[in-house]
Amino acid sequence: MIPPARWERTGKRRDADPAYRAAVGDRPAVLLRARTDADLDLLHRLAADLDTWEERSPSGPAPLSRAEFDAQLARRDAEGAPETARFVIEADGEAIGGTSLFAFDALARHAEVGIGLVAEARGRGIGTAALELLVEFAFVRRNLRRLHLEAIASNAAAIRSYEKVGFVVEGRQRKHAWVRGRYEDVVRMGLLRREWAARRPSSPA
Numbered sequence: 001m002i003p004p005a006r007w008e009r010t011g012k013r014r015d016a017d018p019a020y021r022a023a024v025g026d027r028p029a030v031l032l033r034a035r036t037d038a039d040l041d042l043l044h045r046l047a048a049d050l051d052t053w054e055e056r057s058p059s060g061p062a063p064l065s066r067a068e069f070d071a072q073l074a075r076r077d078a079e080g081a082p083e084t085a086r087f088v089i090e091a092d093g094e095a096i097g098g099t100s101l102f103a104f105d106a107l108a109r110h111a112e113v114g115i116g117l118v119a120e121a122r123g124r125g126i127g128t129a130a131l132e133l134l135v136e137f138a139f140v141r142r143n144l145r146r147l148h149l150e151a152i153a154s155n156a157a158a159i160r161s162y163e164k165v166g167f168v169v170e171g172r173q174r175k176h177a178w179v180r181g182r183y184e185d186v187v188r189m190g191l192l193r194r195e196w197a198a199r200r201p202s203s204p205a
C-alpha cells in the first residue's frame, strides 16, 4: 500500500548542508507514488524498450504493443498477483520510471528490488535517489529484514547505484544470461536492514 503522504525525497533537508550540495550538485527532486492512467504511455515505453530488455526482464526480448501491455496490466490488476509494491518514479514533477518490491517472503521477511528509468532520465542521480526511497520504504514501512536483486555484470550504472545505497555483491552466476549476442555473468546483491540502519542514525535495527 502506498503511504498516504507521497514518499518523497526532495533533498531539502540535505540541501542545507553545503558539503552535500558540493558533492551532488543540483539533484532533481525525486519521489515515489502510485500509478495513474496518465503514466501508462511512459510505463509502456519503458516496458517495451528493447535496448534495456535483458537488464530489466528475465523473459525473452520481444516487441510489446501498447494493447499487449494494457492487457498485461489488466490481468495483473484483476488476478491480484502475488504481493508487490509498485511505484512510479517522479523527478521534478515528471514521471520518468518505475521501481518495485516483489517476490515477498513473509516468513523470512525479504523481497526483491526492481528499477527502470527511461533513457533520458538516466545518469542524473535519479535512480540512486529512487532506490534510497524504496529501501527506506521496505525497511521502515514494510518491516523487511533483507532486500536482494540481480544485475547483469556489464550493467555498471545499476551495480554502482545499488552499491551507493548499500547493497553488496553476494554471488556471481557465471555466463548465466544471454544478452544481445553473448553470455554474461549475473551478479546477485543483497542488503540487510541492520547494515542499512548502521549507515543512518535513528533507523530501526
Ligand SMILES: CC(C)(COP(=O)(O)OP(=O)(O)OC[C@H]1O[C@@H](n2cnc3c(N)ncnc32)[C@H](O)[C@@H]1OP(=O)(O)O)[C@@H](O)C(=O)NCCC(=O)NCCS
Pocket (backbone or CB within 6 Å): 052, 055, 056, 115, 116, 117, 118, 121, 122, 123, 124, 125, 126, 127, 128, 129, 150, 151, 152, 155, 156, 157, 158, 159, 160, 161
Ligand atoms: C540502473 C538505473 C536505474 C540507474 O539509475 P541512474 O539514475 O541512471 O543512475 P545514477 O545517475 O543514480 O548513477 C549511479 C552511479 O552509476 C554511475 N553511472 C551512471 N551511468 C553509468 C554508466 N553508463 N556506466 C558506468 N557508471 C555509470 C554514476 O556515475 C553513479 O556513480 P557515482 O555517483 O559514483 O558517479 C538506470 O540507469 C536504468 O534505469 N537503467 C536501465 C534499466 C536497468 O538497467 N535497470 C536495472 C536492472 S538490474
